[in-house]
Amino acid sequence: MEATSLSCVDTVYSADAVEFCPGRPNLLACGTYQVVKDEGEERVANSPAPPGEAGEEQEAMPDSTSPDFTRYGRCLLYEVGQGGRSLKELQRFDGPAILDMKWSPRPRNDQTMLAVANAKGRVQFHALTEDAEEPLKVVDEVECADESTLCLSLEWSTRRSVTFDPASIVVSLSSGEICLLEGENAFEVTTRWHAHDFEPWIAAFDCWEPTTVWTGGDDLTLKGWDLRQGCDRPTFVNKRTFEGGVTSIQSHIERENLFAVGSYDSRVRLFDKRKPLTPLTEFDAGGGNWRLKWHPTDPSRLLIAGMHGGFKVVDFDGLALNGGVDSDGWLRPGEGKLHARFDGHESLAYGADWSDGGRTDDGKDIVASCSFYDHALHVWAC
DSSP states (O other): OBOOEEEEEEOSSEEEEEEEETTEEEEEEEEEEEEEESGGGOBOTTOOOSTTOOOTTSOOOOOTTOTTEEEEEEEEEEEEEGGGTEEEEEEEEEEEOEEEEEEOSSOBTTBOEEEEEETTSEEEEEEEOSOSSOSEEEEEEEEOSOTTSOEEEEEESOSSOGGGOSOOEEEEETTSEEEEEEOSSSOEEEEEEEOOSSOOOEEEEOTTSTTEEEEEOTTSOEEEEEGGGTTSSOSEEEOSSOSSOEEEEEEOSSSTTEEEEEETTSEEEEEETTSTTSOSEEEEOSSOOOEEEEOSSOTTEEEEEOBTTOEEEEEEGGGGSGGGBOTTSOBOOOOEEEEEEEOOOSSOEEEEEEEEEEEOTTSOEEEEEEETTTTEEEEEEO
16 A cells, blocks of 8 residues: 655754654654754755765765764654644754654653754753643753764663653664663663664663663664673674664564564564574565654554655564464564555655554554655655
């Protein structure tokens, strides 16, 4: 099925992250990333993509410490209405370029929070309020590294259960380091370790056991870490499977032991954490993968932001049968089958997310996606 756009807006700056708010299926945040000449604030032509993407249509990436260039970003908050057919901007605020953002899966200190990873080594926290003029308000900022280091990705530990409160956050840094943010009232960096020799594009928790963290990077390597052991050495290193940098990891919220991994080599791989060196199955999404999102309620369905390959929704039918496991208790996801695709973007497909509970008038799932050079945000359904 080829999906069609229900609504679209121009984000002005290049868009690379989009996230629906948990419990608010019509509330959507979009993050952007733009390199600007400091002299006269003149925008650079063919502004570069997030680090790692050397697209044919871009110029060389300016050095992150260059005094002539600054990475700017903007966070945009939208209300999705009329079954996805309208997008109303509620708020915008500027700051450093945004590489990743995640809403808190559950309230923290009785507030829904948006954590934003930026290009100046910071994670900024915005609380969602009932203020119609300024729904998101800055409540905290954590310095993860110096201003020449980019925060590349982040994830909350509480995707699956409140039993893991107080929440913690794992952040990957362009220096090759990973850091852990913890604290009951305010976050601080409590653990830091060197994980990869090249940029670690992604760090993610095992949502069933968030003392486990998985990381992937431009060294074509997937690694596991046990936070209880101090992270002096990984619990496993998988460097034989991938033919491109590892860019996305997401634990399955309903199928224990299962996690999905995306790579620049275009293939999505599903792994059982009990045997993380050999994928259970692979799906060639085409064009490289930047983000993967499991469907919030359908255990078989995966959303893929495929960079040069557009956006795709893939079904792994085996995950819908018998809890996704065979009689011996091993996961059997089966082969991935294309359920839908969306090719309405004219540039690199970077950000994508499901609306948890959002539906069109005819009952289809609402999806938001954003792309880079054409700075577009689309809402569509499948």
